[in-house]
Structures are given as C-alpha cells and as structure tokens.
Amino acid sequence: MGASKQVKPNDLVFILTYNGKNLEFVEMIKNWGNLEEKPFLISITEPDNNTIQNLSDINLYIFSDSIKVNNTEISSRVSTISLMELVLYQYIEDYGGRDFNFIKR
Numbered sequence: 001m002g003a004s005k006q007v008k009p010n011d012l013v014f015i016l017t018y019n020g021k022n023l024e025f026v027e028m029i030k031n032w033g034n035l036e037e038k039p040f041l042i043s044i045t046e047p048d049n050n051t052i053q054n055l056s057d058i059n060l061y062i063f064s065d066s067i068k069v070n071n072t073e074i075s076s077r078v079s080t081i082s083l084m085e086l087v088l089y090q091y092i093e094d095y096g097g098r099d100f101n102f103i104k105r
Contacts, residue, residue, distance in 0.1 A: 007039050015052055019046060019048075040057050041056045041057050044080055046064070062083060063079060
C-alpha cells in the first residue's frame with residue numbers, strides 16, 4: 001500500500017494477480033478512483049470475470065492450471081513472466097534501442 005501513494009495520474013500501473021480478487025489490490029485501485037486523474041491500469045489475471053479485471057483499463061489473460069499442495073498455491077507463474085517479458089521487449093523496441101534511453105522514436 002505504501003507504493004500506491006507514489007502513483008501519479010500519468011503513470012502506467014501493472015497489477016499481477018491470477019484470481020483477480022486480491023482485496024489489497026482492489027482497495028488500492030478504488031483509492032486511485034478518488035483522484036482527479038487516475039493512473040492507467042493494466043491487469044494480468046486468469047480468463048474469468050473478476051473484480052480487478054473490471055476495474056482495469058486493460059486486462060490481459062493468462063492460462064494456468066491451479067495447483068495446491070498442502071493448502072499452498074504452487075501454480076506456475078511462467079505465463080505471467082513471459083507476458084511481462086513481451087511487454088518489456090515491445091517497450092524497448094518502441095522507446096529504447098540498445099542505449100536504453102527510452103526516448104520515443
């Protein structure tokens with residue numbers, strides 16, 4: 001929650017939560033709704049109608065089997081990591097280059 005106070009209206013925020021129901025994230029997003037201008041929010045969730053997906057500007061889906069062992073969630077996060085990697089590579093292609101100055105071409 002401390003990091004959420006640093007978010008500015010022109011920021012881009014990624015929320016990564018598979019089930020899309022994390023109460024801390026939901027509260028944080030709702031608090032941003034009280035701002036005059038809220039940040040642009042991209043969420044990455046399971047392909048199901050969920051709270052965070054509905055509060056986001058853009059929702060990206062990932063597919064993964066839900067696996068629990070001894071009541072501990074051990075589902076793979078590889079698809080989330082892969083998706084974030086693709087977003088980073090596209091950002092670098094659009095704004096970066098090998099010097100990583102991130103100036104729009």
